[in-house]
Every structure is written in structure tokens, then in C-alpha cells.
Amino acid sequence: MEIIINGVFLLSEVNLPKTKRGKETLDKILKAAEVLFSSQGYYNTSITDITRKANVALGTFYIYFKDKKSVFAFLINELSKSLRHELSLAIKECKSRYEAEYIGFKTFFEFVKQHRGLYKIVWEAQFVDKKVFRDYYEGIAKGYIERVNKAKTCDEVKKELDTETIVYCLIGIANFIGLRWVIWENEPVPNRVIEDMMKFIKEGAFN
């Protein structure tokens, strides 16, 4: 599996559609793949399962993807892009980095609710393709690091702390609070948990 670093796939792996209809078909395939990879995993899902669920012909799959691994990697990349897109929309109007963290965490929990298979798909990528797994988190960490660095220049975040370390602490917190509530309890993270988590983060990393 070769993937260009900024998330653009080589044409031999994935062919992006140019027409509106093609985009809709690709979207149906991706939605079916997300449901199946979430519920039964990568290894128990066949391309036929995906096309049957998407209600498209088997040959249609191969217009867009080289093989099962390509659609899996592409799906993870799409999830990462779509999470980052939603985060950046949500925090656009925020007046401070702390406010952006607060809204960002809530947006992440909402995203997990909408994509309940997210952890399963991403974490299974450890077996399917180590690079895709690492790229997913590094893609998220990259923009996050830039934002925290910016907040350091305005003295919002503690300058003495390594930015990457702060960011991986925050990603870890988001993942495990999301796991505890959204995945295990199938309910929104309670407000009291969000408040206490944010106090922890504020005192830990903010000035």
C-alpha cells in the first residue's frame, strides 16, 4: 500500500470519480465498508459483502479501488479528513485556545457517536497496515501541534511543555473518555465528566 504523505492516494490504488453520480456511488461503497468493517472487521468482510450492501455491481468496486486494502485505507483517510474538517469548522469562531479545546472535545465525542465503529476500524488498522494506522493519528496530531504552538505564542499554553507531548496527552484523553462513555455506555459524555476533564487539561497545560 503506497500512500502519498499528505493523504492523496496513488491512482493505482484509488480512482477518484469526476462526476456527481460517480461521487454518489463511491460514497455508497464507503458507507457500506464503514458499517461492515465496524461490525465484523476487515478480515471477515469481502469485497462482495461491500458491493452487496452498497447495492452496486461487483465490477463497480474496481472502477474506484484496486483491492480491499485500498478501500480500507481510503476509508480511514476519509474518517481522519472528515474529523479534522468538522473540528476546524466547529472551532472557527473560538476566541481562545481553551475555548477551542472545549468545543473540539465535544465535537470529537459527537463524531464518535456518528461513527461508532471509528475505534474498531482505526485500531484494527494495526494489523492491516501499520502505516495507515500511524498516519491516521499523526494526521490529527499535525494540525493540533500547529494550533497549540500558536497558542504558546500568545502565552495561552505553558511554554515549558513540549507541544507534541501535550498533544498526545490530549488525544489520549479524548480517546479514553470517548471510549468510556460514547462507546461503552452508548450515551453522550456527561457534562460533569466534560467539566472535570477540561479542568484537568486547563490546569495541566494552560497558563
Added chain:
Amino acid sequence: MEIIINGVFLLSEVNLPKTKRGKETLDKILKAAEVLFSSQGYYNTSITDITRKANVALGTFYIYFKDKKSVFAFLINELSKSLRHELSLAIKECKSRYEAEYIGFKTFFEFVKQHRGLYKIVWEAQFVDKKVFRDYYEGIAKGYIERVNKAKTCDEVKKELDTETIVYCLIGIANFIGLRWVIWENEPVPNRVIEDMMKFIKEGAFN
């Protein structure tokens, strides 16, 4: 898969050996299972693969385990018990909760180094058996919550923060700092990272 809550398996799933030789055989099977589940995953590993790697007869497997799922669940339970055991040994002499956190995090990173497949095995359990997956983290969280509560009574930890929330934040931090360094770089977590992570935690949760 039925598991009694405190981690004791029903006899229909697992038969624990009574002799020293039996324990050695069980241990060989577990070590082989850990290597195979880590490298190729649960679904791509057969019982025959495990017995071949452990160098025991196929029938020997069934003396101890009912099926592949039983050995998988038992292995995860053993990993959790062994991590908790190492943590409790390591922090036994600690004079404060903060010192125990410091030593505890280092012990966890060392454990990940010794069991590099830990994340893969535990995270794949989301597909194999949701309860085993949740039990793994809840088992770790349970003792952790007791310890943090105790530290609250001596005013070491901020009383206004919900203990379970603190604990899941800490578990998330440990997991993602371990992932970033021990798993991805295959090297110990750098001291500067540990120092900054601990400053974050100290200011975030400690008085």
C-alpha cells in the same frame, strides 16, 4: 463466553493445571498465542498454529481451553493481571501518590516494551468479545480509582475532580504516549517527554 467478574474463568472455558509441568505447558501455549495474536491477529491464527508454535500436541490445547476464544480471553486477562501485578510491586515503596504515578507510568511503558503486541491484542478484542475488551480496561481502572480516592483523603489529589474521570484521562495519556514512542519508534519514552507528561498530570490533578 462467560467469565466470572473477578477474572476467574468458568471451568467449561478454561481448566487451570495443578502440576508444575502442567503450568509450564499452559505457559508455552500462552506465549505462543501472544506472539501469534500480536503478529497476525485473532482471525488469522488457528489453534493448530498455536500448538505448533508452542511445540505441544493439538490435544494438549483442549486439556486447558475449550476453544480459540477461550485462550484469547484468558490471555488478555493474564496480561491485565500481570500488568496490575507489576504496577503494584513497582509502586509498593512509593511515599506519595505522585511518586506512584511517576513510577507507574514508567512501569507501564516497560510493560508495553516487553509485550509489544499488547495494544493489538487488547484492541482487537473489540471484535472478538466486547466484554473481554471492556473488562481489560475496567479491571485496570478499578484498582486505579481506589488508589486515587485514597490519595484524595490525604489531600494529594484535587477533591473537586471526579476520580473515574481522572483515571480515564491518565489511562488515555499512558496509552497514547506509549503508542507514540514504544510502539511507533520502538524506543523508550524519552525522559523529556516523561517529565513534561508528569508536569501536565501534576498540575492537572494534584494539589
